[in-house]
Amino acid sequence: MWACAAVLFFMCGDMPRDNVLDPKNPDSLALRKVMIEAFVNTNNPLGINEYALEALDSLSLLYGDRVMIAEYHRNTADYTDPLHLEKNELMYQHYVALFDHIKGVPDVFINGSGARIQGASDVAYSMFRLEQVLAGEVSENACFLIEPGYSVSGDKLRPEVRLARLGSENAENLLVRALIVSHLNRPLHTRVVQAVAESNIIPVLKHGEQQVVVFPDLAFDRGLLNTLIVYVTDAQSTTIFQCESKAIGAM
């Protein structure tokens, strides 16, 4: 089961109000960032997952911080992956159930179930398929603003995320998920999911309101380059509305 966050703080923010990012501005909105979740297995001789990962690397260079990429490793029928996490598997089963394709990696989901790009045959074509989807997604706006933060205590990291509802409508039944992804100092293993936590359901987030979500402590490897990725989704974890990342400083 997911490790659940517990503590929610309601705060009245002091963010500037003269721009579109001011939650109190009914016309406020933010650029939507695209969450890419790639389920892969790299412990096999076939190389097809590497095609997808290499394409994602290229994509990251192309789109910069407009896209957040998380690499979930999982076991397959024939190959175990030492980076496999039980939580990754639960996440994968959840996504696959939303589609009718067969299970198999690489399997890339964009903004939750917004799009699925399964399989790969070469880097260029994987890139082409990903870009076809991203071209539409990156031009969207979002009505959420996320400010990831964290506190560190030893080898534990506690994500503390400020979530603001923009625009003029309230949002209901939200879920915030926090991931620690690590650069493993190996090619194509630059954003491997190491830990996952999710909040309790947020019943209502009124427009113009901010909320700080504090997650439970997550273990992390201080010797790696780590990044905290946070995204907000619906309670069924179907659609990702907005995402953001923050590098975890070297310790």
Added chain:
Amino acid sequence: MKSISVQIRKLFIVAFCLACVTGCSSDIFKSKEVPVITDFQASRYEVDPGDTVQVSVSVKDSKDASLQYKWSATGGQFIPPVNQPQILWKAPDEGGDYTLTVRVSNADGDSDPHSEIIHVRIKEAPEILSVTFSAREVDPGDTVEISVLLRDMTDPTLDFIWETDGGQFLAPFNLPTVLWKAPAVGGEYTISLTVANDKKTSDPFAETMTVRSYAAPFVQIGEPAQNAVFIQYSTVQVAVTANHQNGIAWVSIYVNDNLQSEMNGKADEHYLFQCELNGPPGITDIRAEAVARTTGVIGSDRIQVRVEGILLGK
């Protein structure tokens, strides 16, 4: 005196009796004599529908008076004049037994009726027993001799009606054996025949002639589209349209030159296959191949799709 009286009484009785006998012989006891038919004959007793038969009657008539002939029949018709001892009767179109009856009358009355039965044969429609072709598969422009065998070939009224939806019959046409010249375009052509006599028409006969076409079958993969993307190990539906003038013997689907599935030809030109894309990832060739009946000429269509490889999950 008494004896004279007796004598007179006897004379009176005799005279009375003589008077009675004389009177009866001219009025009360005079006999009537009607004609008696002594012979009744038809020229034929078994005829075809519409045939004419001569019928005659012979009569004995002691009075030699003028006679009336009253003819009647259960079918057909008499040809006037009918008040004759010898008349003509025309048989009806329907076969069966018909009774002809005659009564002859004079002033004393009618004779006893006399009847004869005449059988009108039922004329059957011509029956086609077989039709033979000198060849059943020919090249364009070839000539084929076609002959029909009927149960009764002797009927002089037979009419042979040959028809075709391609090619042509070479004159003369109205014969049991004809020549048919195949058209210039290959295909399946129908030869049909009906045979009629003066009354009825046979059941129609029809057979197909194959004219070989050496053109390649038309083959087109309608689905999936060129460059469509599929996930490895998934099943893809391949829709193929295939046709040929001589029909299709079978249609095959190859994925990367490996035979995946085959289907026999059918009248409907649409074929649906399910192919499993179990080959390696990348550009994948899907080829549909159709073989023409008769000539075995092959036609094909080919598309490329992309198969995106996966490691199967669990």
